[in-house]
Amino acid sequence: MKREIRRHVAAFTRIELGVVISAIAVVGVLVAMLLPGMARPKEHINWIKCIPNLKEIGMAYRFWAEDNGKRNPAEQAAANGGWGDFLTNADEGAICWTNYAILQNELGQDPRVVICPQDERAASTNFSSNFDNTHVSYFVGVSANDEFPKSIQGGDRNLGSGRLPDSDYGYSPKSGKGNDVAVPVSGPVSWSLKMHSAGYTAGAGNILLGDGSVQQVSSAIFRTIWLPNAEPTTNWPAGHLPSSPSIRLVFP
Numbered sequence: 001m002k003r004e005i006r007r008h009v010a011a012f013t014r015i016e017l018g019v020v021i022s023a024i025a026v027v028g029v030l031v032a033m034l035l036p037g038m039a040r041p042k043e044h045i046n047w048i049k050c051i052p053n054l055k056e057i058g059m060a061y062r063f064w065a066e067d068n069g070k071r072n073p074a075e076q077a078a079a080n081g082g083w084g085d086f087l088t089n090a091d092e093g094a095i096c097w098t099n100y101a102i103l104q105n106e107l108g109q110d111p112r113v114v115i116c117p118q119d120e121r122a123a124s125t126n127f128s129s130n131f132d133n134t135h136v137s138y139f140v141g142v143s144a145n146d147e148f149p150k151s152i153q154g155g156d157r158n159l160g161s162g163r164l165p166d167s168d169y170g171y172s173p174k175s176g177k178g179n180d181v182a183v184p185v186s187g188p189v190s191w192s193l194k195m196h197s198a199g200y201t202a203g204a205g206n207i208l209l210g211d212g213s214v215q216q217v218s219s220a221i222f223r224t225i226w227l228p229n230a231e232p233t234t235n236w237p238a239g240h241l242p243s244s245p246s247i248r249l250v251f252p
Contacts, residue, residue, distance in 0.1 A: 048116045050156075050196065051214050056113050057138065057154060058212030062146060062172040069090035072153075073102040074142035074250075087142055087250075090237040093178025097133045099140045105206040111135060116156060118195040134176035136252035137195075138208070141230075143248055148231035149211035156186055156205035157251055158192040159183075165203040165219065166192040172251040179251040185227050190219035 061072050068076050076082025083098045100107070100114045104127040107113050112123040116137035124135035137157055144151035160170025170192040171179045183189055191203030196216075203219040207226060217226060232245040 030203055053113050054138065054206055054208045054214045055114065055212065056107065057100075057103070058208050058214070060103045061153065062212060063106045065145065070145075070147075072145050073099050074140060075145065076108055078119060079103070088237055090240045091180045093180040093252070094133070095251055096140055096178045096250045097136050099250070100133055100136060101127045113140075115193055118198075119157075121195075132176060133178050133252035135187070139172070141208075141247060141249055143231070143233040143235060144210045145208050146212065149209060149213075150229045151210035151231040151239060152207055152226065152249070153210050153212075154208035156191065156195050156207075157193040157202060158197070159189055159249075159251075160207065161189055163188045163219070163223075165190045165197065165201070166237045168192055169194055171249070176252070181249050181251060182233075182240070182246040183227070183249055184242065184244045184246045185230055185232055186244060187223040187227055189223060189227070190201045192224070203250050221234060 003137050034082060043209075065072055068081060069080070073082045074084055074087055076084050076172045081102060083095070083102060086092055086095060086098070104111075107126065107127075107199040111127055111131060113123070114136050115121060119137040121134055124131045138154045139157050139159065140154055141152040144153035157172035158166075158169045159172075160166040162245075168174070170190075173179065191197050191200075191205040193201075193203065196205050197203045200218060204218065205219075205222070207215050207217060207222065209215065210231070215226065227247075230247050233248040236242070236248065
């Protein structure tokens with residue numbers, strides 16, 4: 001007579017069951033985080049494309065400074081090729097584009113470098129006849145340089161005031177008239193729901209630092225980590241000294 005062999009299968013203990021449930025929950029969270037990125041491949045690719053643009057701008061600053069007394073265009077006098085004289089006045093947003101026109105040789109004469117792939121604005125054909133704010137995607141931190149590695153040298157133009165993201169482009173008007181803003185290092189500011197904020201309800205964007213590095217940041221990270229550690233502007237126009245430590249950002 002053939003004996004039937006029975007195998008005893010042990011049941012999960014409560015601890016083992018808890019571990020399995022926890023693992024399933026973690027996997028679920030990871031999938032939820034990955035799916036938005038997978039659903040928006042174009043936005044993700046364009047965000048990545050924007051990083052080389054800002055890094056190239058950072059290198060252009062460094063090359064230009066090496067030939068111009070270790071100063072950036074916003075710090076150097078017009079007689080020496082910069083635009084610092086204009087910045088002794090307030091409300092110079094209308095000429096934000098000047099900063100990039102000055103850097104044109106260092107940027108390889110390619111105006112596409114100063115346009116974000118996610119921006120509604122289009123690149124100019126050159127840095128002269130057609131070039132103005134409407135062909136620029138990045139603000140300028142006029143007092144930043146590589147002596148202060150954490151100073152904010154540039155970034156996506158869709159930054160705005162307050163903790164609730166603006167639906168448009170924040171400090172940067174569609175008209176191209178620009179904006180000259182004193183941003184308190186205590187904030188609050190946030191990226192608007194444009195450009196790289198797709199899928200991020202609290203806003204997100206890129207910043208270029210004084211050492212030439214580029215950071216992808218959420219509005220909260222920008223407010224709590226980068227802005228408080230930025231080097232405050234000290235050379236304010238006469239009569240326009242902010243009441244609290246601030247940085248001067250010029251928007252196109």
